[in-house]
Amino acid sequence: MNLTNYYWYFKSVIPERVCDDIVRYGKQLQDQMAMTGGFGDVTNLNNKQIKNLKKKRNSDIVWMNDRWIYKEIQPYINKANENAGWNFQWDHSESCQFTKYTKGQFYDWHCDSWDQPYQREQGDPSHGKIRKLSVTVTLTDPKKYKGGELEFDFRNQDPDKKPNVHKCIEILPKGSLVVFPGFVWHRVCPVKSGERNSLVIWNLGWPFK
Numbered sequence: 484m485n486l487t488n489y490y491w492y493f494k495s496v497i498p499e500r501v502c503d504d505i506v507r508y509g510k511q512l513q514d515q516m517a518m519t520g521g522f523g524d525v526t527n528l529n530n531k532q533i534k535n536l537k538k539k540r541n542s543d544i545v546w547m548n549d550r551w552i553y554k555e556i557q558p559y560i561n562k563a564n565e566n567a568g569w570n571f572q573w574d575h576s577e578s579c580q581f582t583k584y585t586k587g588q589f590y591d592w593h594c595d596s597w598d599q600p601y602q603r604e605q606g607d608p609s610h611g612k613i614r615k616l617s618v619t620v621t622l623t624d625p626k627k628y629k630g631g632e633l634e635f636d637f638r639n640q641d642p643d644k645k646p647n648v649h650k651c652i653e654i655l656p657k658g659s660l661v662v663f664p665g666f667v668w669h670r671v672c673p674v675k676s677g678e679r680n681s682l683v684i685w686n687l688g689w690p691f692k
Contacts, residue, residue: 579683581622
């Protein structure tokens with residue numbers, strides 16, 4: 484799919500108080516090693532599988548699904564969807580993923596959408612739907628860490644544009660958020676020092692027609 488805008492962002496729109504509340508809440512909950520598709524349940528992985536996983540992704544996460552968090556963020560997903568000209572139909576947000584990146588941690592190139600819709604029980608709001616819009620919220624003052632840049636790879640551009648295809652989002656202030664289609668490739672570069680906290684939400688809709 485060709486796009487005029489591969490992402491859309493808003494600077495410092497989530498109040499600092501709310502960012503701090505999310506971080507405080509996230510650190511009170513039990514975290515777990517972040518996974519990627521194809522690895523299954525983290526509790527069933529052997530040492531070799533864990534090592535292979537950490538070549539792709541190395542971070543710690545906590546799941547949240549509190550209404551007050553969605554209330555702060557969802558209006559900006561709708562606004563970005565409109566401003567960027569995507570106008571994708573979507574109607575459900577998955578659980579929020581609070582992520583902690585410390586020194587050396589990262590998430591290599593990936594996209595959030597999969598090749599098939601979710602197959603869940605009837606009545607599950609995600610059944611038959613796909614990830615259409617991703618959002619990531621900056622929860623940490625960038626003065627408190629180095630590295631951890633969010634980069635995009637516009638892989639469907641012409642080959643002659645390939646050398647310029649990687650686009651690094653500027654280091655955004657605390658409370659900023661970035662929205663992008665779930666099929667856009669992206670990565671989080673390794674954190675060099677400090678700790679980077681973010682919140683990610685995937686937003687679902689019926690498959691494109």
